[in-house]
Structure formats: structure tokens, C-alpha cells
Amino acid sequence: xxAGDVRAVSRAITAIENRDPHAEELLAQLFSLTGRxxxxxxxxxxxxxxxxxxxxxxxxYRVEGRTVGVIAVDPTSPFTGGAILGDRIRMQGHAGDSGMxxxxxxTRGALGGLARATADAALVLDAAGKQIVLIETVGVGQDExxxxxxxxxxxxxxxxxxxxxxxxxxxxLMEAADIFxxxxxxxxxxxxLEQQLHAALEASPRSWQPPVIRTTATTGEGVEALTxxxxxxxxxxxxxxxxxxxxxAQWQRRLLAMLEEELLxxxxxxxxxxxxxxxxxxxxxxRKRSPYDAVRALMTNNTPxxxxxx
Amino acid sequence: xxAGDVRAVSRAITAIENRDPHAEELLAQLFSLTGRxxxxxxxxxxxxxxxxxxxxxxxxYRVEGRTVGVIAVDPTSPFTGGAILGDRIRMQGHAGDSGMxxxxxxTRGALGGLARATADAALVLDAAGKQIVLIETVGVGQDExxxxxxxxxxxxxxxxxxxxxxxxxxxxLMEAADIFxxxxxxxxxxxxLEQQLHAALEASPRSWQPPVIRTTATTGEGVEALTxxxxxxxxxxxxxxxxxxxxxAQWQRRLLAMLEEELLxxxxxxxxxxxxxxxxxxxxxxRKRSPYDAVRALMTNNTPxxxxxx
Numbered sequence: 356x357x358a359g360d361v362r363a364v365s366r367a368i369t370a371i372e373n374r375d376p377h378a379e380e381l382l383a384q385l386f387s388l389t390g391r392x393x394x395x396x397x398x399x400x401x402x403x404x405x406x407x408x409x410x411x412x413x414x415x416y417r418v419e420g421r422t423v424g425v426i427a428v429d430p431t432s433p434f435t436g437g438a439i440l441g442d443r444i445r446m447q448g449h450a451g452d453s454g455m456x457x458x459x460x461x462t463r464g465a466l467g468g469l470a471r472a473t474a475d476a477a478l479v480l481d482a483a484g485k486q487i488v489l490i491e492t493v494g495v496g497q498d499e500x501x502x503x504x505x506x507x508x509x510x511x512x513x514x515x516x517x518x519x520x521x522x523x524x525x526x527x528l529m530e531a532a533d534i535f536x537x538x539x540x541x542x543x544x545x546x547x548l549e550q551q552l553h554a555a556l557e558a559s560p561r562s563w564q565p566p567v568i569r570t571t572a573t574t575g576e577g578v579e580a581l582t583x584x585x586x587x588x589x590x591x592x593x594x595x596x597x598x599x600x601x602x603x604a605q606w607q608r609r610l611l612a613m614l615e616e617e618l619l620x621x622x623x624x625x626x627x628x629x630x631x632x633x634x635x636x637x638x639x640x641x642r643k644r645s646p647y648d649a650v651r652a653l654m655t656n657n658t659p660x661x662x663x664x665x
Numbered sequence: 666x667x668a669g670d671v672r673a674v675s676r677a678i679t680a681i682e683n684r685d686p687h688a689e690e691l692l693a694q695l696f697s698l699t700g701r702x703x704x705x706x707x708x709x710x711x712x713x714x715x716x717x718x719x720x721x722x723x724x725x726y727r728v729e730g731r732t733v734g735v736i737a738v739d740p741t742s743p744f745t746g747g748a749i750l751g752d753r754i755r756m757q758g759h760a761g762d763s764g765m766x767x768x769x770x771x772t773r774g775a776l777g778g779l780a781r782a783t784a785d786a787a788l789v790l791d792a793a794g795k796q797i798v799l800i801e802t803v804g805v806g807q808d809e810x811x812x813x814x815x816x817x818x819x820x821x822x823x824x825x826x827x828x829x830x831x832x833x834x835x836x837x838l839m840e841a842a843d844i845f846x847x848x849x850x851x852x853x854x855x856x857x858l859e860q861q862l863h864a865a866l867e868a869s870p871r872s873w874q875p876p877v878i879r880t881t882a883t884t885g886e887g888v889e890a891l892t893x894x895x896x897x898x899x900x901x902x903x904x905x906x907x908x909x910x911x912x913x914a915q916w917q918r919r920l921l922a923m924l925e926e927e928l929l930x931x932x933x934x935x936x937x938x939x940x941x942x943x944x945x946x947x948x949x950x951x952r953k954r955s956p957y958d959a960v961r962a963l964m965t966n967n968t969p970x971x972x973x974x975x
Binding site: 379382383386387389390599602603604605606607609610611613614615617618619621622623632633635636637639640641642645646647648649650653654 | 689692693696697699700909912913914915916917919920921923924925927928929931932942943945946947949950951952955956957958959960963964
């Protein structure tokens with residue numbers, strides 16, 4: 356993985372997806388090598404041209420001599436076959452380029468864990484020496500906002516005339532955006548959408564006002580302006596200290612999520628496993644027991660305070 | 666609350682929204698009175714006519730002599746002022762009818778806790794003697810699917826020509842639906858959308874094949890067919906034992922969520938509170954410490970195994 360070997364990186368990400376117990380061990384070993392990549396999230400609805408834009412961005416960074424990793428996340432698609440096929444097609448444009456790595460993340464129904472798996476995959480690409488990691492997500496749910504929040508820079512794509520006007524934008528996505536990209540900017544309604552965006556941004560001013568960059572990803576128009584905007588944002592993250600604060604806040608959320616998972620597993624195991632929990636839940640459903648009482652009983656199986664009380 | 670007093674019920678729900686410590690005590694006291702209401706979730710995108718349909722359903726149940734509670738959840742709207750105004754306007758149609766209660770749930774930014782708050786509000790309405798509780802949500806994110814999963818019957822609204830065709834339907838929502846409502850059925854594209862739905866349903870057969878009911882909520886057309894479909898589904902839940910299994914599965918998820926919250930709070934407190942956690946997160950962000958090591962250290966502050974190890 357450290358040497359950037361494509362097959363090793365691929366296997367590591369598969370292990371993460373499959374929640375292979377060795378994955379954590381691997382991540383622990385690689386962790387000290389991470390923290391160097393710049394993570395860029397690209398979020399937009401189906402048909403907004405995300406993949407095309409990500410490919411353009413990736414190609415641009417490659418021309419500049421930077422190594423690039425791409426993680427494509429689509430929680431709306433429960434199947435991975437198509438995604439894997441898509442990866443192959445996308446990789447063909449970069450055949451023989453070891454500086455470019457493209458990978459789709461499978462969901463395998465584990466929607467809740469997708470943000471964590473994506474973050475871990477990004478760590479692998481970081482350790483493998485990728486300088487830029489592009490994370491591509493469909494911006495339709497809370498999960499995508501969670502993924503957007505784990506990047507250094509979040510780009511939100513909007514497209515004229517797709518019903519995704521500013522008002523119907525998923526709550527939280529507007530706030531998560533560092534840069535807006537108005538893609539398919541040649542379409543009718545682009546000016547109106549740009550005005551709407553600016554109006555919404557002015558209504559809630561922030562220390563960094565996200566720019567709105569107009570692109571036509573299919574032709575590559577505007578991609579240069581976009582990379583310039585990303586660089587400007589990155590420079591600001593570094594000089595203002597906001598980059599450091601952002602990383603610390605992200606790690607706090609990740610530590611809490613990891614802790615939550617471990618704690619829950621440990622309590623459920625100590626309480627007699629899943630079967631015991633099912634029996635308790637059935638009792639609560641039949642109103643034989645209150646949920647508050649049930650939670651208290653489960654807690655005493657695992658906290659020091661509870662241990663004393665026993 | 667037990668007597669169904671509007672102001673008492675209202676205050677109880679406000680306490681739940683505000684995470685008032687007394688709310689849990691109240692819920693614990695009311696819990697044994699719950700489990701009698703039938704919870705119906707109505708989920709659909711903005712502009713799909715959810716509120717109108719819910720009002721029609723509520724009015725229909727009132728005519729039948731059943732008491733009705735309505736909880737309207739809109740996580741896309743961060744403001745509650747409008748929602749409260751909306752409640753007043755909606756209640757005007759039921760002025761003086763103590764058998765009808767309508768309430769919007771405020772999000773207050775606590776998006777993650779919205780499903781729990783909604784479930785708790787439904788318990789209050791259940792204890793207050795409401796026989797039917799309608800829960801209205803915008804079906805755009807994971808949170809709404811979580812809410813849909815806490816009801817006895819989930820109705821998913823689709824509307825022709827709004828871009829919300831079957832393919833772009835949020836993953837998980839299709840699976841969560843017990844009944845589909847094709848609202849604004851007089852519009853162009855209704856037949857095509859119905860065909861798409863049937864095709865998608867046939868592609869993944871289940872023990873209960875969700876019917877597709879065509880309605881025009883504004884005129885009330887189809888509402889009778891909808892209540893009949895709901896009754897049929899309810900009867901099946903009871904006779905097949907699936908209702909019991911569903912309730913047990915729901916309580917298992919809720920117990921886990923409650924447990925998670927309590928455990929996390931207890932560990933964070935035992936580890937020195939939020940400030941200590943922030944310091945650890947900053948160390949991880951600066952790669953001075955691995956996240957796996959940090960989580961292990963936090964865990965030892967709270968598990969019996971960890972206590973022994975110290």
C-alpha cells in the first residue's frame with residue numbers, strides 16, 4: 356500500500372468494505388503515513404455531471420503532476436457490479452497511469468457505515484501517496500452530508516432546470532459547501548440559479564463566502580477556474596488555522612462514531628448477545644417492561660457505576 | 666396527558682423537542698398506557714401533497730369516530746415559526762374538535778435525534794388516547810426513512826412529472842413502503858408512473874405486495890380506497906403475527922439508539938468531558954496518536970474489562 360501498488364490498495368479498500376477484522380490493523384499501521392493528502396468532496400444529484408467533473412478535475416491534477424485517488428460513493432445504488440464495470444470504463448482513460456486510482460465504494464446495505472468506510476478508504480489512498488483524493492457522492496441524504504463533512508473541501512454541484520433549485524436543496528448541504536459548481540452552465544436557467552445561490556449565500560454570511568463557479572464538465576470549460584478556487588480555499592485553510600480546526604472537529608466526530616460502535620458491541624455482548632436483546636425488545640413491544648428500565652438494565656451490564664450497583 | 670388535554674399534550678411534546686430532562690420521566694410514566702394507537706407514516710417529497718392527504722385521511726378517520734393525532738416532520742426546514750403558523754392554519758379546519766390534534770416537530774438542528782423525538786411524540790399521542798397517529802415526513806433523507814421505519818404502516822407518496830420517478834427514489838424508501846399513493850393522479854404521466862411502480866415491485870416480490878392507490882388529495886378522490894388499503898394491511902399485520910415482529914424489531918432499534926446515547930455520554934463524562942475529547946481529537950488530527958489507540962483508551966475508562974486492565 357505504501358508503495359502505491361494498485362492491487363494492494365484495492366485489496367485494502369475491499370477489506371474495509373467487507374468489515375474484515377484485518378482492516379483495522381492495517382489502518383492502524385498506515386495511520387502515521389496519512390494526513391498529507393488533500394480531500395475534495397464532490398456532491399451532486401443524479402445526472403448533475405459529478406463523474407464527468409471528477410474525471411476532468413483528476414485529469415487536470417495529473418497534468419500538474421499530482422497523484423490522484425478517486426472514491427465514488429453512490430448509496431442509492433445497492434449493487435456493485437455496475438459500479439465495478441463503471442470503474443473499469445473510467446480507468447481506461449488513465450490506462451497505464453499509476454498516478455491515478457479510481458474506486459467505487461459498495462454499500463452492501465451498510466448505509467450507516469458508509470461514511471466511515473469512505474473515510475477509511477481515503478486514509479488508504481492518503482497512505483498510498485495520493486496527493487489529491489476526490490470523493491464523489493450523490494447529494495441526496497444525511498449520509499452524503501456526513502461524507503461531505505469528512506473532506507478538506509466540499510464542492511456542491513447544482514444544475515439548471517433539474518428541480519434541484521436552492522429551496523429544495525437538502526438541509527445541511529448548503530451549509531456544507533465550500534465551493535458551488537454550477538454545472539451544465541450553458542443550459543437555460545443558469546443565470547437564474549446563480550442569482551438564487553448568491554441570494555441564499557448573502558442571506559447567511561460566513562467567514563468564507565463560497566464562490567459559485569460555472570462549468571461545462573463535458574467540454575472542460577470552467578475546470579481551470581474551479582481548481583483555482585480550490586487552491587484559494589486550501590491556502591485560506593492553511594493560513595487561517597481553520598484547516599487544523601476542521602480536521603480536529605472531523606476526528607472528534609469519527610472518534611465518537613468509532614466509540615459508539617465499540618461500546619454498543621461490548622454492551623450487547625455483555626448482556627447476552629443479540630438474542631437477549633431481541634427478547635428484551637419483545638418485552639418492551641408488549642409493554643411488559645419500559646424501554647427506560649430496559650436501557651438502565653443493559654447499562655448496568657457494562658459501566659463501572661453499574662458494576663458497583665450490582 | 667392521559668385525559669387528552671390539548672395543552673398538556675402540547676407541553677409534553679415541547680419538552681421532548683427541547684430534550685427537557687423531565688420528558689423521559691414523563692414518558693416512563695405514560696409508557697404502560699401506550700401500544701394502542703395505530704401509527705401511519707406518510708412520506709413524500711416537497712410539493713407531493715402530503716399535508717393535504719394527511720388532512721383528508723385525518724378528516725375521514727374523524728368521520729368514522731376515531732381520534733386522530735398528526736405529527737408533521739420537516740427536517741428540510743430549520744425554522745419552526747412557519748411550522749407553528751402552519752399548525753394553526755391546519756387546526757382551523759378542526760376547530761373545537763378535541764378528537765384531532767396536529768403538531769409540527771421542530772428540528773432545532775438536532776437532525777440525528779429527530780426520529781427519536783418523533784417516536785416519543787407519537788408515544789405521547791398514543792397515551793393521550795389517539796387511535797390513529799399520522800406521521801408526515803418529507804422523504805428526502807436517511808432520517809425520514811428512520812421515521813418511516815417506526816410506524817405500523819408506511820405510505821409513500823409519488824407524483825407524476827416531478828422528477829421523482831421510481832429510479833431516483835431514495836434507496837430504502839421503496840423497501841420501507843407498505844402502500845404507495847400515486848397522488849395528483851389526474852396529471853399527465855400518472856399511468857406511466859404507476860406502470861414503473863408495478864414493474865419495480867414485481868422485480869423484488871415480498872410477502873406483502875404494496876398496493877398502488879391513485880388519489881387526488883385536493884378533491885379527496887381515492888382517500889376511501891386508501892383507508893380500505895390501510896385496513897387490509899392492518900388486518901394482515903394482526904393475523905400474520907408480522908405486526909408483533911415489526912414492533913419488536915422497532916423497539917430493538919430504539920433501545921440500541923437510546924443505549925448508544927447513554928453509553929457515549931457516560932464514557933465522555935468519565936473521560937474528562939468534551940474538552941478532554943477535543944484534546945484527544947486534536948492529537949489524532951495531528952497524527953500524534955492513532956484513532957484506534959484513542960478509542961481503546963476511551964473504552965478503558967468505562968468498561969469492566971478496561972477497569973481490570975488499569
